[in-house]
Amino acid sequence: MKKFTLLAAMAAVAMGANAQYVTDDAGVAPVLEKGVKTVYAWSLDAAAMDALTAKGVNVIDQQINDETRFLYIWDNTLVGNETSASPVGADFQTNGHIALTVGTVGWSGAGMCAVGPGTDFSDLDDDTYFHLGYCAMTNPVKSLALILFAGDAGNKPAQISVGDAFVDNGTTFPPVGPAPSDEWQAVDVKFSDLKKLCPTFTVPAVADYKGNYFSFLAGGVSGQNFDFDAIYLYTTKEAGIKGVEAEGTDLVITGRTINAAGASSIVLYDLAGKTVKRANSSVMGLEGIGAGLYIAKAGNKVAKVVVK
16 A cells, blocks of 8 residues: 655645645745744654754654554444545555544544653643645545644643634534545644634643644544545744734734634634635635735734735
8 A cells, every 4th residue: 555655745736726725835845945943743753853953943753552552432423534535645644644533323433542641741842833634535624623732731632624714512513624525634733823723722732741642523524535644733933824813913823814703793804904704704715816915804803814
C-alpha cells in the first residue's frame, strides 16, 4: 500500500479548486515560511520533520506510539478505511495518515491520548497555532468536531468544527473551515483566536499532561469517512497572522474564514468603502475574494482582513 507523504498533500492542495477556503498549504510549507521556533508533531512523516529540523525548528515528537500515546477509537464507532477509493492509501499509523469511516452505532468519536508519565505541553501559549490537514474521497462527513485538550489537567478544552457547525448535547462547536472534500485542505488557528471562539478554553500549561490532547466526533451516519494528516502545533518567534484584528474585536480570522461569534451578519468592505461581500450569519467564507486589504464589520466590531 502506498504511503501518504506531505509532499503529495502539498501538490494536491496547491491545485485544488477549494484552495480559496484553506490555508496556503495542508503540509508544512506555511510553517517553513514563518519564523517558527517549536513544532509539536502529532502526525507528520519523517520527511516533513527533517525539513523542519533543517530550518532550525525545535521539533517535539508527540506522535502515536506503542508506549505513551495512543489513538483510541471509542466503542468501535470508527473503522480504518482500507478501500481502494482512499486517495493514496489508508494506513492510519504514524508513517501514513489517519483514515477512518463512521461505524453503525449512531455516533462516532476517537482521541489521541497521552498516558503513562504524561506529555509535556508546558511551552504552549497564546501564540501557539493548531494545524490540521484533512480530506475525504468517497462519502465525506458533513461536519467534524475537533476538540483540543479534553484531558485531566484541569483546563477547559477548545471545541471547534469543520463543515457545518457541530452540535453535541446542546453545545455548538463553531466552524473554522469547510467540510471535507476530495481535495486536501487545512485549518490553521491561533490559540488566542481559539479563546475568542471558545471563551472557556484554557491552555494546559503543565509538563505531565494526560488524557486526550486531540479528539474528534464525526456524527452518526454510517459509511461517511474522513482523512487527517499534518496534525501539529507550532509557536512563532514573532506574532503574525493573516487577519489583523482591531483592539477589542470579537472578529476572528482563521485561514480563509471570518468568524463573529454571536453576530447575525458580517459585511466585508474594500478600502474605498464599497461592499464586497455580505453574509447573513456569524461565519463568512472568503471564496472568490481577490488578494488585498479589506475591512470586515459585524455589529459595532471592525477588523482589517488581509487576503493573500
